Amino acid sequence: MSHTPTTRTMTPGKPGAMSRAATLDVAAALFAWGCAAIVTAAFAWLLIDVAWRGVGGLSWSFLVDEPSDAGRAGGVGPVVLSTLLILAVCMAVSVPLGLGAAALLAEFTRGDTRFARLVRRSLDVLAGVPSIVFGLFGNAFFCLALGMGYSILSGGLTLACMVLPILIRVTEQGMRDVPDAQRHAAAALGLSRTTTLLRVTLPAAMPALAVGLVLGVGRALAETAALIFTSGYVTRTPASLLDSGRSLSVHIYDLAMNVPGGETHASAAALLLIAVLLAINLLTNWITRRTHPGWH
């Protein structure tokens, strides 16, 4: 939705001169457009920069080959596989839990109970905790206390803990934003609370849920600190979820910081990471639109 500034003159006496309100309108519009342009330009620059450096390194063999010479040569096949597995574990745990918790907060604790306030406050604090803290927690809890060791499972679960607060809060807000009129209509038709939740509120909150998911996945994919201590940095192809595996972000970090001469491959991997993120974004959008044509 774009607003074009109104420049029509309202003062009949001075043709051509703009009224104060109209001048203000133009200024506000210019400011808004300017901000949008700066943000877009920054993103475009980043994208072009990464693409410029990385596109040369991208090829089919880069996608599927094992890395060699500490990542300077070869590809990122096992790393991509580990990344997807970690992401799958994270989503398999956080999506159902997140939905359940959001539904509880939005639908079943009407108003402001002390319990709901406490949960919300905790989530907001958790959402701001630095990821290195999650990494150390995951290492102590999943790797050591639960005996999962450095593994894709540990990494995925740690990421789930990290992603959950955002996912819950965004989904909860989405559910709250569903107009009460929809709930009243459902109640008046004799729909149970469960049906109302599953068939009316949740579908209507789908777009918000998708946003929560994209934010969560984005945070998870970008994560290095939480993963180095939990899923590790082994570049082998994982044989099971209990194997250690290196994620793309850890790989990029390693190449860029620890491996002289790894910059080209780091950029190629970064480009790949961005492509995966964009693909997930588009996919979520598409699913939302497919499952919910009436809502934009």
Next chain:
Amino acid sequence: MPDSPTHPAPLRISELTVRYGQTTAVADVSLDIPAGAITAIVGPSGCGKSSLLAALNRMTDLIPTAVVTGHVRVGDTDVYDVRTDVVALRRRVGMIFQRPNPFAMSVRRNVTLALREHGVSDRAILDAITERALRDVGLWDEVRDRLDRPATTLSGGQQQRLCIARAIALEPDVLLMDEPCSALDPIAAETVERHIASLRGRYTVVLVTHNLAQARRLADHTAVMWLHDGAGRIIEHGPTAAVFDTPTHDLTARYVRGLQG
């Protein structure tokens, strides 16, 4: 079940009081609403019409601060008995709201969602009920080609008729309508009004309206509510013609004269 004819049921309201926290919205209302007729509830804004209506199918349950005392009977069901199943009650007592509130899903699913919930799963039966309900509100010819399009793309008047169709698809005994035409333009309102009139005899209709002319055109019986000592009460009720032409209460006389112009 959906193929059985409807059984319009009478409503018996006795000593009904609705409070929101400290404020009393409806005080000590007793009213008999005859089966199969259209009964209008009129009165100035804020006198408790919506609250009274919401108490009849326990929509007041959804408002945390609302407390209802007194009795309501629908046919021989005691609405406020602890053993009464609210879901079953609301299936028998449908409600239409002031603003059309179709679900954000297809036209067809708006009608079938509640039917499925209540155990109808046969596609052919669902289709038949959908068509009949939409015909009843004169919407069939307008939407037959776009049953799978989002209901939110319909016009306001069409949406409101869809909401009525959605309610009558459940074959309720009673229909509660809270100013169903007030958010519509005059032409759409006229269409909706005509279809409400056609429901007479098949359902017990309770119609809250600001529009006295509409009450006069549609209602067999009319009840006038008024704010009295800060709470809404019924000051007069009876056959519509009597209430409008020979009101016994001073306030009613002035109200119907004042707004008739």
